[in-house]
Amino acid sequence: MDVKNLSNNGLVSFIKKTYPVSDFTANFIADNFEPVILSKYQLTLREGSINSDYIFLEKGYMRSYVLDIDGNEVTTNIFKPDEMVFEVESYFQRKPSKENIEAITSCVVWIGKYEKCQRLFHTLPEFREFGRAILVRGFTELKKRTISMIKEKSEKRYEDLLSESPDIFRHVPLKFIASYLGITNTSLSRLRKTT
Numbered sequence: 001m002d003v004k005n006l007s008n009n010g011l012v013s014f015i016k017k018t019y020p021v022s023d024f025t026a027n028f029i030a031d032n033f034e035p036v037i038l039s040k041y042q043l044t045l046r047e048g049s050i051n052s053d054y055i056f057l058e059k060g061y062m063r064s065y066v067l068d069i070d071g072n073e074v075t076t077n078i079f080k081p082d083e084m085v086f087e088v089e090s091y092f093q094r095k096p097s098k099e100n101i102e103a104i105t106s107c108v109v110w111i112g113k114y115e116k117c118q119r120l121f122h123t124l125p126e127f128r129e130f131g132r133a134i135l136v137r138g139f140t141e142l143k144k145r146t147i148s149m150i151k152e153k154s155e156k157r158y159e160d161l162l163s164e165s166p167d168i169f170r171h172v173p174l175k176f177i178a179s180y181l182g183i184t185n186t187s188l189s190r191l192r193k194t195t
Contacts, residue, residue, distance in 0.1 A: 006035040010058045011110045014082055018137075019130040029127055032120060033110035038062075038103040044085070045101040051090035052114040057083050060107030061171045064099045065179075075179040078104075078172055080165060084134050085109070104172050154183045158191045 008030040015026040033056060038044065045051050047067070055062075062079040064087065076099060079085045090097035091114070112120075120127040148157055158181060162169065168177065178188040 003035040003037060011056050015130060019133050021126045025126050032116045033112045036109050036111050038107040038109060040106050041102055043100060043102045045087060045097055047100050048096045050094055051087040051097050054112040054117045055085040056110040057081055057085050058108045061104040063104050063176055064101045066099050075176045078168060078180055149182055154187060155191060157181050
């Protein structure tokens with residue numbers, strides 16, 4: 001696949017769905033993003049680096065993960081098509097990231113570099129509102145997940161993920177899903193047999 005042949009129509013549509021703007025404004029914002037094709041398991045952010053990419057995931061699946069105190073990978077998020085991918089603290093506060101972000105499959109993404117996006121945030125109220133909507137959505141999902149990890153059994157977390165994002169189970173290795181759900185691979189296999 002050649003990036004030169006990629007259309008940003010998916011990004012334009014996503015911008016308009018996230019925050020109502022004119023076609024002209026949505027296209028203007030999208031023109032500040034560059035298409036990139038990621039190969040499977042390609043890192044877009046490494047722990048200790050500063051996140052400078054504001055990524056729209058058009059096709060494919062990505063994840064963020066950290067290493068626990070024993071050096072094991074723990075998946076902190078799984079990103080699916082039509083989502084923004086970035087590490088909030090590192091991106092906005094310019095701090096070294098504590099997370100890694102990688103493509104799980106080959107992916108088509110649109111990358112807005114930090115400097116370009118900052119210009120848009122400071123000069124275009126519609127982009128600020130778009131960014132705010134993305135942050136609210138992300139914070140809401142994080143809060144929901146945090147409460148779920150505390151209050152709900154693994155069976156319920158699994159059922160909710162299966163109900164909300166069934167495609168994840170076709171594209172994402174089960175070990176990443178198990179880690180994201182906070183359970184072992186064996187427990188996930190058992191849950192999958194019972195449903």
